[in-house]
Amino acid sequence: MERGLFVVTFAGTLALIAGVVHLVRRALRQRRSSRELREKIEKNQHIPKSLHPVVDTDICIGSLSCLKACPEGDILGLVDHAARLVHADHCIGHGKCAAECPVGAIKLVFGTAERGVDLPEVDEHFESSRPGVHVVGELGGMGLIKNAMTQGLQVAERLAEVVPKGGEVVIVGAGPAGLATALGLQSRGVAYHLLEQDTVGGSVAHYPRRKVAMTEPLDLPLVGKFGKKLISKEELLAGWQRLIEKAGLVVAQGAKVEAIHGEDGKFEVVTSLGNVAAAKVVLAIGRRGTPRKLGVPGEATEKVSYGLKDPEEFNGARVLVVGGGDSALEAAIQLANESSATVAISYRSPEFGRCREANRAKVAALVAGGRLTALMASQVRAIEAGHVDLDVAGKGVRLPNDHVIVAIGGELPTEFLQKAGIGMRRYRGQALGETTTSVDLGKPRKRRHAGTAEDRRLQRILWALRFLYLVVGVAVIGYLAWKGQDYYALAKAERLKHPLHPTMKAAGSWGHGVGIVATGFMLSNFFYAIRKRGRLLMDMGDIRGWLDFHVFVGTMSPLVIAFHAAFGVNNVLAAATSAALVVVMITGLVGRWIFGMVPAHGGKAEEYEDLAANFERLRAFAAPELARAGKGAGRLLDEATAPVRAGWLPVLFLRWPLEWARLRLHLLGLRFRMGDRARYLDLNRALVKLLRLRWQLRFYRSLKALLRGWRLFHATLAVFLVLALAAHVAVSLYLGYGLQ
Numbered sequence: 005m006e007r008g009l010f011v012v013t014f015a016g017t018l019a020l021i022a023g024v025v026h027l028v029r030r031a032l033r034q035r036r037s038s039r040e041l042r043e044k045i046e047k048n049q050h051i052p053k054s055l056h057p058v059v060d061t062d063i064c065i066g067s068l069s070c071l072k073a074c075p076e077g078d079i080l081g082l083v084d085h086a087a088r089l090v091h092a093d094h095c096i097g098h099g100k101c102a103a104e105c106p107v108g109a110i111k112l113v114f115g116t117a118e119r120g121v122d123l124p125e126v127d128e129h130f131e132s133s134r135p136g137v138h139v140v141g142e143l144g145g146m147g148l149i150k151n152a153m154t155q156g157l158q159v160a161e162r163l164a165e166v167v168p169k170g171g172e173v174v175i176v177g178a179g180p181a182g183l184a185t186a187l188g189l190q191s192r193g194v195a196y197h198l199l200e201q202d203t204v205g206g207s208v209a210h211y212p213r214r215k216v217a218m219t220e221p222l223d224l225p226l227v228g229k230f231g232k233k234l235i236s237k238e239e240l241l242a243g244w245q246r247l248i249e250k251a252g253l254v255v256a257q258g259a260k261v262e263a264i265h266g267e268d269g270k271f272e273v274v275t276s277l278g279n280v281a282a283a284k285v286v287l288a289i290g291r292r293g294t295p296r297k298l299g300v301p302g303e304a305t306e307k308v309s310y311g312l313k314d315p316e317e318f319n320g321a322r323v324l325v326v327g328g329g330d331s332a333l334e335a336a337i338q339l340a341n342e343s344s345a346t347v348a349i350s351y352r353s354p355e356f357g358r359c360r361e362a363n364r365a366k367v368a369a370l371v372a373g374g375r376l377t378a379l380m381a382s383q384v385r386a387i388e389a390g391h392v393d394l395d396v397a398g399k400g401v402r403l404p405n406d407h408v409i410v411a412i413g414g415e416l417p418t419e420f421l422q423k424a425g426i427g428m429r430r431y432r433g434q435a436l437g438e439t440t441t442s443v444d445l446g447k448p449r450k451r452r453h454a455g456t457a458e459d460r461r462l463q464r465i466l467w468a469l470r471f472l473y474l475v476v477g478v479a480v481i482g483y484l485a486w487k488g489q490d491y492y493a494l495a496k497a498e499r500l501k502h503p504l505h506p507t508m509k510a511a512g513s514w515g516h517g518v519g520i521v522a523t524g525f526m527l528s529n530f531f532y533a534i535r536k537r538g539r540l541l542m543d544m545g546d547i548r549g550w551l552d553f554h555v556f557v558g559t560m561s562p563l564v565i566a567f568h569a570a571f572g573v574n575n576v577l578a579a580a581t582s583a584a585l586v587v588v589m590i591t592g593l594v595g596r597w598i599f600g601m602v603p604a605h606g607g608k609a610e611e612y613e614d615l616a617a618n619f620e621r622l623r624a625f626a627a628p629e630l631a632r633a634g635k636g637a638g639r640l641l642d643e644a645t646a647p648v649r650a651g652w653l654p655v656l657f658l659r660w661p662l663e664w665a666r667l668r669l670h671l672l673g674l675r676f677r678m679g680d681r682a683r684y685l686d687l688n689r690a691l692v693k694l695l696r697l698r699w700q701l702r703f704y705r706s707l708k709a710l711l712r713g714w715r716l717f718h719a720t721l722a723v724f725l726v727l728a729l730a731a732h733v734a735v736s737l738y739l740g741y742g743l744q
């Protein structure tokens with residue numbers, strides 16, 4: 005017994021240390037993120053540019069797997085115990101965070117209430133306001149190569165269902181989105197024309213030489229796996245050439261689409277090489293369209309270009325790059341590193357805010373090393389033969405110069421869209437095709453956006469797996485119960501005489517076997533923690549599937565282990581282990597579901613929002629009445645309207661009747677001080693309601709704060725479990741502890 009107690013205390017202490025470390029690390033992270041967010045708000049850099057994640061703080065369980073998933077680094081942070089977009093200005097909408105959230109608390113949306121984003125209006129099938137004309141890729145707001153290709157495949161899937169037999173599809177643009185659309189249609193046997201005004205590859209063909217693109221491998225029809233995480237421009241273009249040959253795609257290069265006449269099913273697409281008939285049209289023309297211009301005198305000269313292809317062309321020359329986005333920074337970096345040019349970069353803001361952290365760091369290093377001059381808060385005023393005139397932080401500067409590379413983005417091909425009759429829509433925090441806003445609190449919202457076909461397929465797989473877990477779980481427990489039905493029902497004394505005792509008891513061949521299998525099975529639960537943290541298992545399946553498996557294993561473990569122990573414990577170690585197992589399971593259930601059912605501040609809690617709104621209305625109503633009734637009444641108002649804080653639940657329950665009685669007493673006093681009876685009654689009702697609302701708010705917040713502790717118990721006791729189990733196994737193997 006003593007030895008057992010020692011082991012339990014030792015394991016408990018280690019687990020406690022692990023718990024404290026966990027708490028401290030979270031607290032530090034939270035402090036850092038909150039500080040960073042405050043700084044961002046002060047600098048007005050907290051509003052995302054376009055596609056970005058929105059975290060539903062009610063659903064968020066503080067997993068933080070999204071933080072680790074972002075390829076751009078620390079863009080999300082931990083604020084108010086939930087994930088939050090902290091470096092909004094650096095978010096470029098990879099969407100990895102949303103995919104890696106185990107409980108689907110993250111949604112990707114365009115724009116915000118403060119900064120709307122104008123995009124072609126499309127439905128969930130990418131069909132625009134003009135029936136039969138679809139918009140995919142960067143033009144529709146989905147930047148990045150993988151996103152553009154994924155949408156291309158999705159629209160092809162849809163078109164294969166709706167294109168009438170014998171009908172053809174015209175795809176405009178052979179960038180990633182257009183190529184993927186063609187591939188999808190080809191694999192489904194739908195006829196198409198892929199028309200490209202320039203060359204295959206879209207924006208990628210215009211990347212600077214040897215630029216390394218960050219993307220992800222994709223499974224493509226007809227060709228299989230395509231791409232890799234880091235891939236050079238040249239490799240990508242060569243890959244697309246191979247893809248075109250292997251799949252037998254036909255691209256009409258040099259065919260600029262000028263207009264789309266006709267209607268759904270009977271389009272006439274006007275191109276620079278002649279007209280093409282089509283049943284459906286897919287616009288995959290990107291947003292580069294026409295590069296945005298500076299609009300300054302001298303811009304029309306030959307020394308100005310709109311992108312860098314080959315840095316070596318500029319050897320020995322004086323080059324000014326204009327812009328602050330990734331293209332501008334990457335051009336400046338390449339020029340500085342790969343040519344002997346004298347390079348300067350001009351950007352209108354005091355800091356680079358619209359680019360990746362990696363690029364910003366490289367520019368800073370080049371500036372520090374004197375290889376690049378950064379002219380911040382500057383504007384080009386005029387471009388002349390041997391120089392450029394700039395306004396730098398309010399002062400006129402003449403910069404000697406031979407070439408200007410303007411990289412200030414591309415104008416949305418609005419004219420083309422307008423001509424094609426495609427309606428635009430301003431997104432203010434909605435997902436593509438979604439009609440209600442995700443940040444509009446208090447209104448019913450969908451947890452996840454309408455979802456692509458891929459999403460829906462994944463959901464079906466997850467539900468099928470959950471059903472399988474249920475069947476397997478019931479079958480295993482049923483079998484174990486059936487196997488020991490004659491034994492487990494017996495009292496302890498009777499069991500000893502039963503012929504099944506030697507095999508069914510915990511140390512018997514059957515009981516022992518069940519214990520070993522259950523322990524190994526239970527330990528597989530730690531794979532979830534590994535999956536969450538490292539890149540090792542990152543590509544192996546959806547994180548939601550991993551959490552489901554975790555829940556399945558975690559729920560089954562105590563049940564199966566109860567059979568191993570033959571529903572009894574006979575030593576302190578086994579008792580502590582079983583108790584820990586049960587607490588781990590209960591806290592797991594709290595974290596996974598119950599926590600999310602309690603409305604949180606700033607979350608979707610309709611009830612909470614209503615209460616808070618009422619609270620404010622009542623406060624506004626009560627203030628003048630109390631002011632008229634004298635000093636004591638003012639204090640009553642201050643108390644009733646002080647900020648609501650969470651507290652310790654048992655104390656709250658004790659305080660509630662006291663507060664209620666105190667208010668009643670004060671109101672009684674007021675009754676004699678206020679002359680107007682009707683007014684007094686109104687005030688009375690308002691204050692009583694205020695108190696009730698305050699209590700409800702405090703209750704929600706306190707409950708949420710209490711439930712937040714689930715993680716600490718869950719993870720800490722999981723560590724304790726492993727240590728206690730190891731001791732339990734060692735003790736039973738080597739010392740025969742409990743072998744009765």
Ligand SMILES: Cc1cc2nc3c(=O)[nH]c(=O)nc-3n(C[C@H](O)[C@H](O)[C@H](O)COP(=O)(O)OP(=O)(O)OC[C@H]3O[C@@H](n4cnc5c(N)ncnc54)[C@H](O)[C@@H]3O)c2cc1C
Nearest residue numbers: 141142148149177179180181201206207217218261289290
């Ligand atoms: C400098 C830079 C760096 C980038 N780095 C990355 C990166 O590292 N990782 C990443 O994932 N993404 C990166 N991107 C973004 C990525 O390149 C784009 O999101 C992607 O190429 C969009 O694909 P798309 O097919 O929608 O459009 P695009 O690639 O722009 O292709 C559109 C095509 O349509 C053609 N077209 C346009 N109008 C017409 C017309 N009227 N008739 C016929 N054809 C027409 C164009 O010529 C073009 O070929 C970067 C972009 C830039 C500019």
Ligand code: HEM
Nearest residue numbers: 067526529533555558559561588589592593595596719722
């Ligand atoms: C044998 C039992 C279990 C063990 C050993 C165990 C272990 C763990 C550990 C170590 C973590 C921390 C993971 C991390 O943040 O890296 C964790 C998280 C979690 N567990 Fe369990 N668990 C068990 C059972 C359960 C059960 C039964 C449920 C639910 C019903 C559950 C739900 C969760 C949830 C929701 C998380 C948080 C996920 C996240 O933050 O991403 N667990 N568990």
Ligand code: SF4
Nearest residue numbers: 074095096098099101
């Ligand atoms: S850059 Fe992408 S992964 Fe990172 S936070 Fe933004 S949307 Fe999420």
